[in-house]
Amino acid sequence: MLHVWLHIDPRSSVPMYQQVVEGVKEAVARGVLNPGDKLPSVRELAMELTINHNTVAKAYQELEREHVIEVIRGRGTFIATEPDIPDLSVRVRELKEEMVRWIVEAHHLHLSDEELVELFQTVLREWREGRETL
Amino acid sequence: MLHVWLHIDPRSSVPMYQQVVEGVKEAVARGVLNPGDKLPSVRELAMELTINHNTVAKAYQELEREHVIEVIRGRGTFIATEPDIPDLSVRVRELKEEMVRWIVEAHHLHLSDEELVELFQTVLREWREGRETL
């Protein structure tokens, strides 16, 4: 089985294990992976991506910490059903801080607030369309 | 002279030179620093932040590369007047990719598209207000 929903770039400055984390999260958000779906084993995915199984394991641990997947020793890893996020307020705050960074960046690109909101809505709409066509 | 507009955390996972970059960019976006203003010298700022002058120099070089500041050898560094950004399309694309990341993140926090847009507008409004009170 090939897992076309995951692509990583070994030469990227962002760590490979984090690319795996983001790839899985994006696949879930896009509906490519759904609650209960089984993920490839650490060794299988490591083989496919030609990386070390420890790197995949590190990604899975991070995903479990964020409640994206559920790990059952001896059986495998599965996409989690959607529970309450314990530290939701913390993560929303982090998201807002991230947004402030965009705003600052947009200022240096001479984008007005209106243009920035419009840009965001465009990206959101495009992403939605891409999700629906899957 | 103290530069209260800059705070860095040596224990943060984000590199100190990048914290300096973001700090200057945010100060400019907030209007704390204005075109033509002189930045402290690399050695002066390094002394104040108790870091090495090479680290500050690296931050200044990055800021110059992004056309946030202008460097004149022997005279100092100054906040740049606003020119055209040569690689604007590239940076807008990076900004859009960043937005996609947080759309994915919002999905895992069980935020709807409407809530996400509203959150973004709230952050934008709050930032605007904070800017005006300075």
Add this chain to the structure above:
DNA sequence: CTGTGTGTACTAGGTGAACTGGTACACTAG
């Protein structure tokens, strides 16, 4: 029971970015 597949833990080592400390150079302004 055994055998296979699962996640996990551990060690040892390689690589590169970040940072320090120090020195030196070219430039500008007084």
Add this chain to the structure above:
DNA sequence: CTAGTGTACCAGTTCACCTAGTACACACAG
């Protein structure tokens, strides 16, 4: 000239990331 500026080195440390290999505990099918 001297003093202050950005810049360019170099040597060395630290640390996260990654690899490679091995081993362990668990679940399940046979």
